[in-house]
Amino acid sequence: MDTKPVNLAEALASFDDIYSPRIVARTNDYDVRVAHAAGDHVWHVHEDTDEFFLVLDGRFDIAMRDADGTETTVELHKGDTFVVPKGIEHKPSSPGGSILMFEPSGTKSTGDRHEGEIPAHVDSTTGHAL
Numbered sequence: 001m002d003t004k005p006v007n008l009a010e011a012l013a014s015f016d017d018i019y020s021p022r023i024v025a026r027t028n029d030y031d032v033r034v035a036h037a038a039g040d041h042v043w044h045v046h047e048d049t050d051e052f053f054l055v056l057d058g059r060f061d062i063a064m065r066d067a068d069g070t071e072t073t074v075e076l077h078k079g080d081t082f083v084v085p086k087g088i089e090h091k092p093s094s095p096g097g098s099i100l101m102f103e104p105s106g107t108k109s110t111g112d113r114h115e116g117e118i119p120a121h122v123d124s125t126t127g128h129a130l
Helices: 008-013
Strands: 022-027 030-040 051-065 071-077 081-084 089-104
Touching (some): 008 030, 030 051
Antiparallel strands (some): 030 089, 051 071, 051 081
């Protein structure tokens, strides 16, 4: 068990990769991850788990697609939180920022399924050690 506090600004300063989350803590069976965000992620879905986002800096948008194909986008700013419900297709994007995510350990950053090829700047991972 790690009993040292983690400073999120220092954690984010320790890497530059975008959409490549780092695990800063674990609680029960959940990871707390931080990531830099810039540009478009990929359309994806987590079939069995919600996905929690907290914007630490900048702006972070989440486009969501309903079963009928209707798309809506939420625009999030520093300090905003949002939960994408399980089973909802979504595609994050950002002009630049950083985020904190809370999700079950082992959850892949590109979901259970995704649309199209994964861009080179998107890391399909279950999170990296800090």
